[in-house]
């Protein structure tokens with residue numbers, strides 16, 4: 368299954384690049400676009416035909432993305448599926464790692480859906496790391512529609528991991544040096 372171009376092989380190339388990007392996070396300027404987590408990432412990968420294709424930029428306090436959901440993400444007619452909205456929040460949280468310079472993954476994610484996310488409307492998502500407690504990163508995000516109404520919020524706990532987490536499957540052997 369995992370041949371030369373299989374998932375494990377691709378991860379081996381992507382993870383060091385990401386780790387290097389994160390290590391240089393102090394060099395990411397406000398307004399600068401951030402590279403995707405992987406070319407095939409369901410949230411931000413440009414090569415994933417079923418992905419959201421989120422494009423995130425660094426802000427003064429965190430990260431931001433303006434995103435419109437399309438028909439492929441519909442749940443109830445005309446409204447984005449809640450899972451697709453959760454994906455958008457989770458992916459943006461992944462970009463927030465640029466502000467702390469650590470590899471980490473989602474341990475828990477909670478979404479508040481204040482109003483429907485309608486298809487083909489631009490929503491502004493903003494996320495930041497609210498607190499760091501050892502390996503735990505506590506993150507918060509909000510999303511607004513183009514009229515300025517807050518339509519959603521999210522809280523997540525990410526836990527820092529080492530690069531091996533992404534190449535060694537689900538084993539708990541990828542811890543980073545600072546754990």
Ligand SMILES: CCCCCCCCCCCC(=O)SCCNC(=O)CCNC(=O)[C@H](O)C(C)(C)COP(=O)(O)OP(=O)(O)OC[C@H]1O[C@@H](n2cnc3c(N)ncnc32)[C@H](O)[C@@H]1OP(=O)(O)O
Nearest residue numbers: 382385404457458461472473474475501502524526533539
């Ligand atoms: C390729 C490019 C890269 C890109 C990198 C970025 C990619 C982002 C992509 C978007 C986000 C994703 O999709 S991420 C993919 C979805 N998530 C995952 O697959 C994660 C699956 N889960 C795991 O692998 C594991 O559970 C870990 C690594 C998260 C944690 O396991 P562990 O290493 O054994 O750690 P564990 O001891 O359980 O917990 C560590 C600490 O966190 C605390 N903790 C645990 N759960 C919680 C919780 N719900 N709320 C508060 N705190 C918690 C524990 O008490 C402990 O505190 P203390 O005792 O230390 O004080």
